[in-house]
Amino acid sequence: MELRQDFVNQLPGAYSLVEPEGLDNPRWLMWSQDAAHMLNLAEPDANALAVFSGNARMQDASYYAQVYAGHQFGGYSPRLGDGRAMILGEAKDIHGEFWDIALKGAGKTPYSRHGDGKAVLRSAVREFLASEALYHLGIPTTRALAVVGSDTPVWRETQETGAITVRLARSHIRFGHFEYITHGEQDRGRLRELVNFTIAHHFPHLEANASGYKAWFAEVVRLTAEMIAHWQASGFAHGVMNTDNMSILGDTFDFGPFSFLDTYQEGFICNHSDPHGRYAFDQQPGIGLWNLQRLAQALVPLIPSDDLMAGLNGYQQALVDKYLQLMRNRLGIVAADEGTDLALVGGLMKLMQNNHLDYTNSMRAFAGFEPGAMEFALRDECRDTAEFDDWFSAYRDRVNGVADAGDWQRQRAAANPKYILRNYLAQQAIEAAEAGDNQPLETLYQLLRNPFDEQADMTQYARRPPDWGEGLICSCSS
Numbered sequence: 001m002e003l004r005q006d007f008v009n010q011l012p013g014a015y016s017l018v019e020p021e022g023l024d025n026p027r028w029l030m031w032s033q034d035a036a037h038m039l040n041l042a043e044p045d046a047n048a049l050a051v052f053s054g055n056a057r058m059q060d061a062s063y064y065a066q067v068y069a070g071h072q073f074g075g076y077s078p079r080l081g082d083g084r085a086m087i088l089g090e091a092k093d094i095h096g097e098f099w100d101i102a103l104k105g106a107g108k109t110p111y112s113r114h115g116d117g118k119a120v121l122r123s124a125v126r127e128f129l130a131s132e133a134l135y136h137l138g139i140p141t142t143r144a145l146a147v148v149g150s151d152t153p154v155w156r157e158t159q160e161t162g163a164i165t166v167r168l169a170r171s172h173i174r175f176g177h178f179e180y181i182t183h184g185e186q187d188r189g190r191l192r193e194l195v196n197f198t199i200a201h202h203f204p205h206l207e208a209n210a211s212g213y214k215a216w217f218a219e220v221v222r223l224t225a226e227m228i229a230h231w232q233a234s235g236f237a238h239g240v241m242n243t244d245n246m247s248i249l250g251d252t253f254d255f256g257p258f259s260f261l262d263t264y265q266e267g268f269i270c271n272h273s274d275p276h277g278r279y280a281f282d283q284q285p286g287i288g289l290w291n292l293q294r295l296a297q298a299l300v301p302l303i304p305s306d307d308l309m310a311g312l313n314g315y316q317q318a319l320v321d322k323y324l325q326l327m328r329n330r331l332g333i334v335a336a337d338e339g340t341d342l343a344l345v346g347g348l349m350k351l352m353q354n355n356h357l358d359y360t361n362s363m364r365a366f367a368g369f370e371p372g373a374m375e376f377a378l379r380d381e382c383r384d385t386a387e388f389d390d391w392f393s394a395y396r397d398r399v400n401g402v403a404d405a406g407d408w409q410r411q412r413a414a415a416n417p418k419y420i421l422r423n424y425l426a427q428q429a430i431e432a433a434e435a436g437d438n439q440p441l442e443t444l445y446q447l448l449r450n451p452f453d454e455q456a457d458m459t460q461y462a463r464r465p466p467d468w469g470e471g472l473i474c475s476c477s478s
């Protein structure tokens with residue numbers, strides 16, 4: 001694997017050089033065959049294990065940790081930076097695109113503050129499973145190539161073991177990078193350099209001039225809105241939408257306490273450390289805009305306020321357009337006007353909320369609906385059948401002109417996954433791995449590579465969680 005080092009070479013001052021600490025007795029816990037194929041890598045071998053555990057380093061590569069700031073839960077932290085992630089460089093994939101290769105959990109950096117620079121097995125595995133699961137669901141996301149486990153003791157609430165996620169990101173540039181320069185260094189030249197670097201590497205169709213900057217910000221707004229529309233349509237709660245976790249490319253970034261919804265609950269909070277629900281499921285669209293406003297503020301020295309405002313003004317429409325596109329496809333309806341369609345989708349969400357329905361399974365039920373039929377299996381799940389009947393009569397009228405019912409059903413199955421990364425499934429697999437059995441993890445990973453397929457022997461993975469697993473929330477001490 002050859003690495004390009006454009007970030008290091010072109011943005012001096014935006015990072016510190018670092019060396020990984022290494023892991024005791026490293027071993028492969030997970031390996032993404034899809035990501036490996038994309039990077040044209042062979043099967044996992046001893047050399048790769050030595051490099052990805054941080055026990056050996058790649059020749060000629062300058063490993064680095066980036067510096068950034070961020071708004072965390074509404075408050076500004078002027079200096080964060082990669083406290084436990086080290087980037088090796090940028091690898092070219094089979095399509096000619098470049099991916100940063102990062103070791104998350106590789107040890108202390110100048111930005112570790114009071115942290116140990118480590119990650120534990122459960123958090124490394126969750127990041128791997130989530131990013132690969134989102135990828136296979138068609139949600140824009142960073143990827144994961146591997147997880148390396150070890151015997152290195154790491155202290156959290158109890159003693160655990162250290163692990164590294166090998167993360168692939170088209171870019172690690174976050175909103176917080178721009179905030180750091182503007183609010184900290186106040187160096188307009190450096191801000192321009194970073195924006196120009198971002199445009200040249202990731203928005204090559206735009207020029208680095210005033211009209212290009214305006215168009216670029218509008219695109220960042222749109223990409224962010226579309227990412228969040230995907231989350232809302234998939235029932236995905238991110239959990240820590242701080243501006244240091246917002247990718248400038250609109251890729252889902254940093255998998256901490258995230259959770260897919262089991263029972264549909266609009267105000268679902270997946271993060272232990274978020275008692276007021278700042279990042280609750282239904283707050284995500286609003287927080288996305290709030291975060292973009294923070295980005296806009298950071299760009300004020302470079303981009304006229306009117307241009308930034310124009311970009312921000314596009315947010316809501318981009319979000320609604322994408323969300324409706326995804327939901328119309330899930331429901332199998334032809335577009336009517338926006339208000340009518342939002343009301344139909346909103347009615348379904350209300351139905352799910354009032355009847356404590358499982359989000360994924362309820363949506364998947366549409367793959368079994370016979371266009372034109374008077375019956376729909378979802379009715380049996382509802383306590384309030386009158387509410388269901390009301391909604392259903394409006395829905396039925398919308399599914400018309402379907403020539404081939406089988407084809408229509410196949411399209412619904414391709415839009416509504418049968419399998420998602422339910423928290424309790426991740427938890428079970430992680431507990432097995434902690435006890436030395438990796439098979440459940442591997443089975444879960446393989447399942448999530450084809451989330452839309454029936455996968456005959458796997459239907460128990462589509463079940464609602466048992467009582468202990470409903471609304472399981474994760475500790476933030478990752």
Ligand SMILES: Nc1ncnc2c1ncn2[C@@H]1O[C@H](COP(=O)(O)OP(=O)(O)OP(=O)(O)O)[C@@H](O)[C@H]1O
Binds near residue numbers: 113116119240254255
């Ligand atoms: N164990 C740790 N040691 C040192 N720094 C840490 C540790 N855990 C988190 N941090 C740092 O705290 C900040 C916020 O953490 P957060 O959980 O958002 O990020 P992360 O999961 O570590 O990494 P990333 O955002 O790259 O996915 C980041 O700057 C991160 O590097």
Ligand SMILES: [Mg+2]
Binds near residue numbers: 244245254
């Ligand atoms: Mg983070």
